Amino acid sequence: TGGYHGRTMMTLGLTGKVAPYKTGFGPFPGEIFHARFPNELHGVSVQDAIDSVEQIFKNDIEASRVAAIILEPVQGEGGFNVAPKELWQRLRALCDQHGILLIADEVQTGAGRTGTWFAVEQTGVAPDLITLAKSMAGGFPISAVVGRAEVMDAPAAGGLGGTYAGSPMACAAALAVLDEFEKYDLLQRSRDVGARITASLQTLAKKHSCIADVRGLGAMVAMELCKNGDVHQPDAELTKALAAEATKRGLIILTCGTYGNVVRILVPLTASDAVLDEGLAIIAASLDALQGA
Numbered sequence: 001t002g003g004y005h006g007r008t009m010m011t012l013g014l015t016g017k018v019a020p021y022k023t024g025f026g027p028f029p030g031e032i033f034h035a036r037f038p039n040e041l042h043g044v045s046v047q048d049a050i051d052s053v054e055q056i057f058k059n060d061i062e063a064s065r066v067a068a069i070i071l072e073p074v075q076g077e078g079g080f081n082v083a084p085k086e087l088w089q090r091l092r093a094l095c096d097q098h099g100i101l102l103i104a105d106e107v108q109t110g111a112g113r114t115g116t117w118f119a120v121e122q123t124g125v126a127p128d129l130i131t132l133a134k135s136m137a138g139g140f141p142i143s144a145v146v147g148r149a150e151v152m153d154a155p156a157a158g159g160l161g162g163t164y165a166g167s168p169m170a171c172a173a174a175l176a177v178l179d180e181f182e183k184y185d186l187l188q189r190s191r192d193v194g195a196r197i198t199a200s201l202q203t204l205a206k207k208h209s210c211i212a213d214v215r216g217l218g219a220m221v222a223m224e225l226c227k228n229g230d231v232h233q234p235d236a237e238l239t240k241a242l243a244a245e246a247t248k249r250g251l252i253i254l255t256c257g258t259y260g261n262v263v264r265i266l267v268p269l270t271a272s273d274a275v276l277d278e279g280l281a282i283i284a285a286s287l288d289a290l291q292g293a
């Protein structure tokens with residue numbers, strides 16, 4: 001639940017968030033089941049998540065018929081919920097037990113966004129497949145699947161492809177991005193950017209009880225907003241108003257989360273500290289203006 005995996009019919013089926021993605025589309029492919037995603041703030045433990053997978057094996061489909069389990073290391077559209085290391089370890093064990101592929105959807109978290117090239121590296125768990133796109137070519141349209149040779153080589157030669165597949169220009173852009181990562185140590189920069197944003201939002205949280213949580217991994221940082229200082233009362237209106245106020249002041253911020261009450265920050269890793277601070281100051285001033293500080 002809460003995952004986002006794309007807009008083709010299959011990936012919309014995998015997506016665990018209805019509005020706005022699945023609204024008006026469907027029916028979706030059958031035999032896709034959504035297990036719970038851990039969320040410490042809202043009382044969903046790793047055990048609850050694993051229990052819900054086991055429940056699916058009991059109620060919906062026998063484990064031996066399951067092709068794959070897919071999840072994001074940090075749910076992007078779902079609200080920047082970080083999958084705990086223990087979840088990956090336990091899913092890996094379940095997948096090994098039943099012959100299921102474990103897939104990390106790193107379209108949003110990959111390419112250095114979380115401080116390592118793949119976010120899943122920080123869990124010590126090796127998935128069977130990793131999907132990758134977005135930052136890998138600095139915004140140039142490209143996506144990739146990385147995986148174990150046994151899986152990658154399974155389709156017949158020429159069995160996978162497409163009109164836009166293997167675009168030489170996009171591949172050149174992706175290779176240039178890798179060079180930039182090495183030249184400017186952008187993985188370290190990703191961790192530094194994350195620390196800077198987190199510190200700034202945590203300072204803001206001390207002042208405003210509407211900030212229920214500040215969380216993330218590397219440069220993928222978000223804050224969750226609530227009403228009356230109660231983390232269980234999501235404040236989507238305030239989140240929307242904050243985004244609008246920031247836009248008025250020259251900063252575009254994105255919202256996310258099942259209840260639309262999370263502000264997420266995904267800045268270019270090449271942004272300078274001065275630019276970062278300017279943006280963070282706009283967020284602070286916008287929230288002050290709305291909350292009367």
Ligand SMILES: Cc1ncc(COP(=O)(O)O)c(C=O)c1O
Binds near residue numbers: 007072
């Ligand atoms: C985690 C994740 N998976 C997959 C995708 C690809 O989605 P789309 O089909 O919209 O390009 C995205 C895009 O936001 C994403 O964040």
